[in-house]
Amino acid sequence: MDPLSEVLGHLRPSRPLARLVTSAGDWCVHFAAHGYIKVYAVLQGHCWIALDGGEPVALDAGDCVLLPGGGAFRLGSDLTLPPREPGADQGRGPDPGEPPSLDAPRQVTFIGGAFTLPGPQAALLLSALPPLIHLDGATGQDAVRWPLERMERELRDERPGSHLMAEHLAHLVLIQALRLHLERVGTTQVGWLFALSHPEVSRTLRAMHADPAHAWTVQALAKRVGLSRSTFAARFTAVVGLAPMAYLTRWRMLLAAERLASGEETVARIALSVGYESEAAFSTAFKRVMGGPPRRSGRPLRPVTAPRT
DSSP: OOHHHHHHHTOOOEEEEEEEEEEOSSOEEEEOOOSSEEEEEEEESEEEEEETTSOOEEEETTOEEEEOSOOOEEEESOTTSOOBOTTSSSOBOOOTTOOOOOOSTTOEEEEEEEEEOOSTHHHHHHTTSOSOEEEOGGGOTHHHHHHHHHHHHHHHHTOTTHHHHHHHHHHHHHHHHHHHHHHHHTTSSOSHHHHTTSHHHHHHHHHHHHOTTSOOOHHHHHHHTTOOHHHHHHHHHHHHSSOHHHHHHHHHHHHHHHHHHHTOSOHHHHHHHTTOSOHHHHHHHHHHHHSSOOOSSSOOSSOOOOOOO
């Protein structure tokens, strides 16, 4: 399994929300810092979005934007207007089956979706992403728009199984958006996510994720890709932003945190499953990486808030 699938496989999007909105005239809405990953897809018209303290980004029909960081932002036709709070009649949803129209001046129709990513693995993904990802209409956003539209319909119609369907669709939205983002930025950014586009580093990430309990060494990983130890270590660190063993330790601790949260296994057994023969050594590493001692139950340490459309 590739590392992105491995990470995403541990994530379970929950609390999905979706809304189809049509707004006309001049408007601006301010969203406070939140606990969701938010995504918007513009179906018709034009609007603007800006993180607090950031530059405005124009959104045209076909554009999508992903907000993984949970930061405050403004959305509207004119961001210089005094902002209203969400739900303050900034738009209305068209009747089911009613096609959006552009009869009113400066009308825009968009779908807004939101969901959370609970669990310690969310930190690994969200920390690798910028706070705003803009996917313009030229880069194939139908891949994001379709599951977002379907998620809105599922939550609106409330058919049997609709909530579970919406959770799966939220997962699909995230995967498609990440694929498009990776295709666009390639290896121009630092982080494990962008390292997946780097042939040599990606191969070593696959190896570590496939068998995290293995007694990996920098020398063994370098040998797998035909590089000297020093060249491999320098290249991995430059691309991922962490040294090879530091990355491996972090991944092991995230896997351990998930199993600890279930409360079904002993600390000693979990330690062995992620490559530690000594419970004491595992506890020391866990406290260093996760900020506290391992516990068999309770909330994961250092949760990442990830967040209402």
